[in-house]
Amino acid sequence: MSQDRSGLLPSSGPERCGCCxxxxxxxxxxxxxxxxxxxxxxxxxxxxxxxxxxxxxxxxxxxxxxxxxxxxxxxxxxxxxxxxxxxxxxxxxxxxxxxxxxxxxxxxxxxxxxxxxxxxxxxxxxxxxxxxxxxxxxxxxxxxxxxxxxxxxxxxxxxxxxxxxxxxxxxxxxxxxxxxxxxxxxxxxxxxxxxxxxxxxxxxxVSYGHFDMERIWRVMRPHGDQIVFKFSGMHAVEDYIMSRYQMYWQVYFHPVTRSAEVILTQILHRASRLYRSGFRFKQMPDVLIRLLEGEIPLADYLRLDESVFMYCFQVWQDEDDAILRDLCCRFINRRLFKYVQLSRDQLNADAELTELFRSAGIDPDYYLEVDSSSDCPYDFYRPGEEEERLPIQLQMPDGSLHELSRESDVVRAITGKRRTDHKLYYPKDRVLNLSDSLPEKKKICALLHING
Amino acid sequence: MLEDHAKIAAIIKQVGVVAGRKKLQKMVYILQRMGFPFREMFHFNFYGPYSDELSLQLEELCNFGFLIESRDERSTERCYRYRLSEAGESFISHYSGIIPEKDGLVDALSRETASFLELVSTLLYFDQIPASTSDDKVRALDTPYSQQDISRARHYITVLERQAQTLQFS
CATH class of the missing domain: 1.10.3210.10 (Hypothetical protein af1432)
Structure with a gap:
């Protein structure tokens, strides 16, 4: 893109004011x-x-x-x-x-x-x-x-x-x-x-996620090099914090969305591994080849969009590789992985589950995946430690600054008790389709709490 | 399964106690820049490079009971100390060698103050721009640093890089 193809560029730059x-x-x-x-x-x-x-x-x-x-x-x-x-x-x-x-x-x-x-x-x-x-x-x-x-x-x-x-x-x-x-x-x-x-x-x-944005704008105050909030506007800020908290747990970290994300990640991992091993794809757009080769130039990166990826997932349903085919089919048709909540004790069962999956013919590298709250690109408000990151500050009537959770019972309630989450995703249909005579099936079902 | 968490726990095990989340953030960033296999994404904030992901992983390790968090009573500010629990020892035993002990580099970092590590990590963050410009960026941080601090930090980075060149990661 060495020249302006859109004809958008103005002929000259901005002017300067004669007096200032x-x-x-x-x-x-x-x-x-x-x-x-x-x-x-x-x-x-x-x-x-x-x-x-x-x-x-x-x-x-x-x-x-x-x-x-x-x-x-x-x-x-x-x-x-x-x-x-x-x-x-x-x-x-x-x-x-x-x-x-x-x-x-x-x-x-x-x-x-x-x-x-x-x-x-x-x-x-x-x-x-x-x-x-x-x-x-x-x-x-x-x-x-x-x-x-x-x-x-x-x-x-x-x-x-x-x-x-x-x-x-x-x-x-x-x-x-x-x-x-x-x-x-x-x-x-x-x-x-x-x-x-x-x-x-x-x-x-969703009905949560709403807050009075204009009220927040009205209580925002520049203070040195940061923006603080007038104490009288604390309830509007609380509303914002609550909506962020609700959206995190109800939308951004929704287990079905995370399952789709796990499958998507595994498709990309599989395609990448196949490409590196010399697998001959029936269909592979040029722009993806550069990506799979490791270094993608900016011009090629700008040609990537979701249409390119959705096209690939669609056509890879006919590829010769069974894992890539299956994962793409799951993503396109929304046949997602199921999950179990992961506790500390179950972490120790990880090695056993991995082995059981492998010996039952289900590749654990692609079909057994932990997803944690830290994998989600969103978060909710936590005040953190001093100088860890900049918290939300309220400007008190006397001009002093107080961190929000020190003044707000509501915010203290949701930030005081740390809540994190880990889920183990797996293809329940594949597990259930294993032969009943296979000894691994019973053990896998027990470890994943699958009935029937 | 939780390899990234295990790497953080392994760092804490190596140094015994980490005093402060800020310090841990800067240590991990510096180690990542020295080639240690941390995958967390960092961006810049008022106090230098910072990773939301790392912050959450730390909370997850505490919630699992792998780390013991205690409030630093000596500090007037809100500051926490972290050490590995027995359950944490057992957890990282499944990931042997995930962070190999190397020439005391991790230990050396842990002996520095959080604010010095903030300076070092910030200089590393700006290592693509001319030194004079990056010095200006450093002076704009909330913590006031003198030219002497900056010179010491630059020398420290040179030593770290020399040490890191000898490291081999699997």
Whole structure:
């Protein structure tokens, strides 16, 4: 992508104000709006934002679901990272508007912050989490490359100034000097989390996950280099924390979704292992070959989307390898693995189960997998230790700062008792189809608490 | 099955006690950068590189009863100490050699303070950018570091890297 194929690039960069020297960004002749189910309307007035949305790299996000495999559990969860990115931009725009009205905002940071909000997820790949686990890639790294590398996004940002792409990349990478701007996009209550909680609740159709976002905006206060919350707004913040907690356990860590994620990961592992062993696939898109070979160039990475993967899973149902065929068939037809809750004692049975599976002809490398809360890319609020990470701070009437869980009984109740979870996933149908005369079957059923 | 958890437990076993989650975070990040087979993903936060995944794995190890967490009474701030329990010993016995003991590198890290490890890990995080720029980034951290601290940390990294070159991981 060495040249602008879309014709989006403006002919010249922004102008500077004659009196203060501040960059003046070109405004659109007419404000553009996107109709949005969460924010009602997303408003775009800046030419730069409008042009960024039109780049191929940003449009790719339409083809990547926000919640990966969650649509197999909640059928409404088909929304994309495109809509979420617009939502984060809109929240950042509105919060900045509130800060500006109070005189709490440096205007020169507005455009870098808006661009960072819009582009914060631009490096996400298809089914990101499983993908990254298997191929060792990192979407945050790709986000940096897209903003700083040979892309239309980079060319558009460079029109502002040579160092503008770096500013945007640093905000997203959380290494930007003005940490108030970083906190707006990425902190314990940020534009990213506020949008995805409300959007994911809306599209999954669950009734929890809602909170009064506008009230939270109104009690946000810049304090040094972080954002704190007025004590009087504590209940709105509590509501947000509760919705994050509920969404974690009811949606993000849903065992059916996690089962689909386990199978997806195993498909990618199997395809990778087969490729390395010289297996001749009947169908393999070129763009995946580069990925399987280990080093994927940015231009190829940008060609990956969920359609490419879904196509592969579809056609691999006819491959000669029985494991790949079976796993793809399970994913496409939603014949997912079942699970048992894993206790400490059962961990010791792991070696025995692995051996039993192997001798019963079920490859444990692909059909026996532990999934833990730490494998899930989402989390819920925990205050942590001092200086471990930045907690949510309330600004008390006397101006002092108190960590949220010290003031809120509700938050203390859900963060005080640590809750973690581990499940062992396996194909129950395969186990039940084993011959009754096979001695391993009885032992496997006993260890996995399978009746019948 | 829980190999990543076993690696963390093995590190704690090697040093006996780890004083503070922040310290453990920075130790794991530095060891990962030195080639130890940790797979956790780190990003940058106000106090240097940080991994949500590692933070949760630590809680999971405590909930399994493999680690004993106690509040550090000597600290005025909220700070926790971690050591391996008997059940934890039995757990990692299934993963022998998962983190080989190597030239006291893990021990050496554990003897440093959390704030020095924050500095070292931050410099490592920014090792792709020119030293002058990364020094500016370090000064923007919440912990105030002097140029002398930064120089000592840079020298420390050179020594670590030299030590790490001799390591072989399976």
């Amino acid at each position: 020297g501040m960059v003046q960004f070109e405004q659109l002749n007419e404000e553009k709006v996107f109709k949005d189910p969460v924010h009602r309307y997303i408003h775009v007035r800046d030419r730069l934002i409008w042009d960024l949305i039109g780049t191929p790299e940003f449009q790719r996000l339409r083809r990547i679901r926000q919640l990966g495999t969650t649509y197999l559990t909640f059928h409404g969860a088909e929304h994309s990272r495109f809509g979420h990115s617009l939502g984060v931009y809109e929240i950042a725009r509105r919060v900045i508007g509130i800060f500006r009205n109070r005189g709490d905002w440096d205007d020169s940071e507005t455009m870098p912050a808006l661009c960072a909000a819009l582009l914060h997820d631009v490096g996400h790949g298809p089914f990101s989490h499983s993908f990254e686990k298997v191929f060792g890639t990192n979407h945050e790294q790709f986000t940096q490359e897209i903003i700083l590398g040979d892309t239309e996004i980079h060319r558009l940002l460079s029109r502002v100034s040579a160092d503008f792409p770096k500013k945007v990349a640093d905000i997203i990478g959380k290494t930007y000097e003005n940490r108030l701007v970083v906190s707006l996009i990425s902190s314990q209550i940020d534009a990213d989390r506020m949008d995805y909680l409300l959007r994911d609740a809306y599209f999954t159709g």
